[in-house]
Amino acid sequence: MKIRTITTGISLQSSKEEDKISQAAKFNYKAKSFFEQQGYDVQETRIATNSWVDYLQYPSTSGIVSAVQRIEQFCQSVGVSCFSIGYASTPERIAIVPEINKNTEIVYCSSKIGDIESGIDFESARASAEVIKRISEETENGYGNFRFCAWANCKPGIPFFPAGYHEGEPSFAIGLECSDLAMKAFSESRGLIEAEQNLKSIFEKELSKVECLAWQIPKEFGIEYRGIDSSLAPSLDADESIAFAYEKLGFGKFGAQGTLAISGLITGVLKNLSVKTCGYSGLMLPVCEDFGLAERANERAYSITNLLLYSAVCGCGLDTVPIPGHVTVENIEAILLDMATLAIKLDKPLSARLFPVPGRRAGEMTCFNSPFLVDCNILEV
Numbered sequence: 001m002k003i004r005t006i007t008t009g010i011s012l013q014s015s016k017e018e019d020k021i022s023q024a025a026k027f028n029y030k031a032k033s034f035f036e037q038q039g040y041d042v043q044e045t046r047i048a049t050n051s052w053v054d055y056l057q058y059p060s061t062s063g064i065v066s067a068v069q070r071i072e073q074f075c076q077s078v079g080v081s082c083f084s085i086g087y088a089s090t091p092e093r094i095a096i097v098p099e100i101n102k103n104t105e106i107v108y109c110s111s112k113i114g115d116i117e118s119g120i121d122f123e124s125a126r127a128s129a130e131v132i133k134r135i136s137e138e139t140e141n142g143y144g145n146f147r148f149c150a151w152a153n154c155k156p157g158i159p160f161f162p163a164g165y166h167e168g169e170p171s172f173a174i175g176l177e178c179s180d181l182a183m184k185a186f187s188e189s190r191g192l193i194e195a196e197q198n199l200k201s202i203f204e205k206e207l208s209k210v211e212c213l214a215w216q217i218p219k220e221f222g223i224e225y226r227g228i229d230s231s232l233a234p235s236l237d238a239d240e241s242i243a244f245a246y247e248k249l250g251f252g253k254f255g256a257q258g259t260l261a262i263s264g265l266i267t268g269v270l271k272n273l274s275v276k277t278c279g280y281s282g283l284m285l286p287v288c289e290d291f292g293l294a295e296r297a298n299e300r301a302y303s304i305t306n307l308l309l310y311s312a313v314c315g316c317g318l319d320t321v322p323i324p325g326h327v328t329v330e331n332i333e334a335i336l337l338d339m340a341t342l343a344i345k346l347d348k349p350l351s352a353r354l355f356p357v358p359g360r361r362a363g364e365m366t367c368f369n370s371p372f373l374v375d376c377n378i379l380e381v
Contacts (some may be wrong), residue, residue, distance in 0.1 A: 006174055032045050080106070083106055152343035173227055173228070178203075185201075186248040208334075227279075249262060254302065285307060297377050315348065322355045324361050335352060
């Protein structure tokens with residue numbers, strides 16, 4: 001198990017509050033060092049803010065983009081490698097996202113298309129689909145969509161990007177890379193009952209260690225601890241693949257009958273741990289971030305419809321899903337609406353990070369050439 005991210009949240013009222021960013025960056029450095037001294041591999045630290053609409057109140061798109069670029073330049077000067085400007089929730093603001101995206105490198109953002117209180121925002125869903133399509137056409141291989149997602153019913157404090165945003169006083173949360181724990185639990189199990197028991201035992205033991213250390217940080221640095229996102233975040237290592245962990249239980253390949261049951265089992269464990277949790281705290285199935293998921297996509301063992309089905313019992317939604325470049329805005333919109341419907345009907349946080357790949361069709365390979373992604377066959381829409 002690794003610590004994927006220590007994410008610090010801050011609230012901004014202006015794009016010029018560099019002191020808040022600087023303080024968060026200094027805290028991240030100290031927190032990372034603290035965990036590393038205890039033997040943990042901390043991959044990166046991140047900063048998330050409230051919705052950028054709150055503090056980027058410029059009359060023009062160019063003014064907003066320039067302000068974001070200044071924030072990015074300052075972030076890079078103080079060693080921040082991932083910075084979320086939160087979300088937009090109106091079609092007019094969502095439409096600005098492609099300009100922000102193509103003019104930055106480390107800035108992440110998202111769009112809100114619904115919540116349990118007000119239901120689905122159909123106009124924002126349409127605008128988000130148009131943004132995904134446009135980003136795919138205006139960035140190399142459509143890779144800009146790595147830094148954008150649409151979400152429904154997500155609360156502040158998710159440490160994982162692009163959905164992460166913040167509200168209130170400064171706080172920090174921890175996101176893990178822990179698919180190896182599932183592999184260990186399932187490799188030692190005979191049947192689902194034993195698998196559930198082993199998974200719970202291993203997660204309770206390992207996450208309690210992290211939390212014990214995390215509770216020491218507020219005392220030393222005076223910043224609120226929001227919790228651990230217990231999501232089963234994946235690894236690019238084949239030996240730690242979520243898909244291959246499933247297959248240790250004897251129900252065939254990932255995507256076959258039984259996959260839904262295993263997904264529900266995993267999420268049930270992750271949502272009922274004794275540690276303080278936050279964010280998604282459920283199963284993640286990011287197609288291009290897990291070696292085994294990519295392999296099974298190559299074999300057409302599952303589809304987007306399958307992934308939506310698993311989202312009904314897991315905790316993230318559709319993540320890093322490659323789709324054909326010629327996909328229409330209407331196709332993307334339909335996927336987003338399905339995701340939002342599940343999120344609201346089931347009262348759970350779900351997001352969609354889709355990768356239309358320009359010039360490529362279903363069944364052809366992606367070509368991201370990214371250290372963060374595994375190339376795989378494009379799924380059919």
